Amino acid sequence: MTNDALDSDELRRYARHIILPEIGGPGQQKLKAARVLVIGAGGLGAPVLLYLAAAGVGTLGVIDDDIVSLSNLQRQIIHATDDIDRKKVDSAADVIKGVNPHVRMQTHAMRLSEDNADELIANYDIVVDGSDNFTTRYLLADLCAAKKVTLVTGAVGRFDGSLTVLQPWREDAEGRLNPTYRDLFPEPPAPGTVPSCAEAGVIGALTGVIGTLQAMEVIKLITGAGEPLIGRLLLYDSLAARFETIRYRRSRKSAALAS
Numbered sequence: 001m002t003n004d005a006l007d008s009d010e011l012r013r014y015a016r017h018i019i020l021p022e023i024g025g026p027g028q029q030k031l032k033a034a035r036v037l038v039i040g041a042g043g044l045g046a047p048v049l050l051y052l053a054a055a056g057v058g059t060l061g062v063i064d065d066d067i068v069s070l071s072n073l074q075r076q077i078i079h080a081t082d083d084i085d086r087k088k089v090d091s092a093a094d095v096i097k098g099v100n101p102h103v104r105m106q107t108h109a110m111r112l113s114e115d116n117a118d119e120l121i122a123n124y125d126i127v128v129d130g131s132d133n134f135t136t137r138y139l140l141a142d143l144c145a146a147k148k149v150t151l152v153t154g155a156v157g158r159f160d161g162s163l164t165v166l167q168p169w170r171e172d173a174e175g176r177l178n179p180t181y182r183d184l185f186p187e188p189p190a191p192g193t194v195p196s197c198a199e200a201g202v203i204g205a206l207t208g209v210i211g212t213l214q215a216m217e218v219i220k221l222i223t224g225a226g227e228p229l230i231g232r233l234l235l236y237d238s239l240a241a242r243f244e245t246i247r248y249r250r251s252r253k254s255a256a257l258a259s
Contacts (some may be wrong), residue, residue: 004029004030004032004033004042004058004253005029006025006028006029006032009102010028010056012133013056013100013102014028014055015160016057017031017055017056017154019226022223023036023223023224023228024257027222027223027224027225028056028225030224031055031056031058031219031222032056032058032102033058034057034059034090034125034126034222035058035059035061035123035125035126036052036057036060036061036064036110036124036125036126036128036218037061037063037120037123037124037126037128038052038060038062038125038127038130039061039063039064039112039127039128039129039130039136039140040062040129040130040131040132041066041076041078041087041088041091041092041130042063042064042066042072042075042076042129042130042132042207043075043076043132043156043197043202043204043207043211044128044130044156044207044210044214045062045064045076045078045086045092045130045209045211046075046076046077046078046079046173046207046211047077047078047114047143047207047208047211047212047215048094048128048130048211048215048218049062049078049092049095049096049216050077050078050095051101051175051211051212051215051216052100052215052218052219053103054097054099054100055215055219056100056102056103056167057096057103057218057222058067058102058103058104059103059104059106059124060096060103060104060105060106061088061105061106061107061108061120061123061124062089062092062093062105062106062107062108063108063110063111063112063120064088064089064108064109064122064209065085065109065110065111066087066088067085067087067088068083068084068085068086068087068088068091069084069085070084072088073173074204075202075204075207075208076088076207077208078082078089078091078092078095079091079092079095084180085133086189086235087109089107089108089109090107092107093105093107095182098114099232100243103109106182106189107249108120112131112136112139112140112224112255113139114139117139117140117160118142118143118147118178121140121143121147121149122215124163125149125150125185125209125222126149126150126152126218126221126222127144127149127151127152128142128152128153128214128215128218129139129152129154130154130156130177130211130214131223132170132196132197133196134188134189134194135188137153137155137188138181138182140153140190141153141166141180141182142179142181142182144166144189145169146167147178147183148169150165150166150167151165151166152164152165152166152214152217152218152221152245153165153166153208154211154213154214155210156196156202156206156207156210157195157197157200157202158200158201158202158203159203159206159237159238159239160206160236160237160238161206161235161238162210162227162233162234162235162236163213163229163233163234163251164177164184164229164230164232164233164234164249165217165221165228165229165230166178166180166181166230168180168250169232170230172230172231176250177250177251178230178231178250179231179248179249179250179251180250183249183250183251184233184246184248185235190254191230194239203238203248205238206236206238209236209238210236210258213234213236221257229241231247231248231249232245232246232248233245233246233247233248234249
């Protein structure tokens with residue numbers, strides 16, 4: 001028996017996964033062996049953490065330097081009113097323990113930066129970006145590409161959301177390198193041109209939609225089920241109840257830099 005073998009409690013807990021041919025026992029064991037780092041325990045990170053814990057991801061890391069405030073509770077469903085003024089990573093870890101005691105939580109009460117990102121990311125198989133600023137988003141995308149760590153990145157604003165999966169060191173079916181984040185968004189917008197959620201607002205349930213989709217992409221990546229959103233940007237307009245998918249490719253410039 002390996003450390004990733006499922007005990008009798010886990011077999012019952014994950015029964016609805018195990019009967020799926022696309023997951024089965026082997027897929028559930030892959031979930032148990034996986035190590036996933038979630039950037040941010042906020043609007044996107046909350047549903048990601050909850051669903052990955054419920055799904056049986058063996059090791060979940062979360063990094064966030066913030067504390068819970070009253071205005072967070074409209075969308076950050078992993079926190080409760082009694083958690084106000086607590087560290088978000090501590091609040092999230094307590095909830096995850098109650099959701100699934102088989103999950104190993106690793107909390108990092110800090111802000112992701114150039115000084116710590118390299119060491120943090122190296123300890124995980126997949127990183128999920130639930131950050132709320134462009135500095136972190138671009139740092140994370142560049143570093144994950146350099147370290148060959150899969151990145152599931154999402155973003156929300158007002159009533160719209162988007163997500164994609166990045167594996168730029170791998171080739172597609174036609175032998176081309178997959179695109180990078182900068183092939184999709186070459187440079188961060190100028191400061192002040194894109195309002196933050198605190199400035200423009202965001203509907204709380206939207207973060208649940210996009211965060212849950214991010215969790216689904218992680219599960220697909222770990223188990224090998226389905227087709228991940230690599231080279232595809234999924235867009236969601238909540239007011240129109242409309243999803244759209246845009247394909248994007250590696251630019252000649254980034255392909256030349258990689259060769």
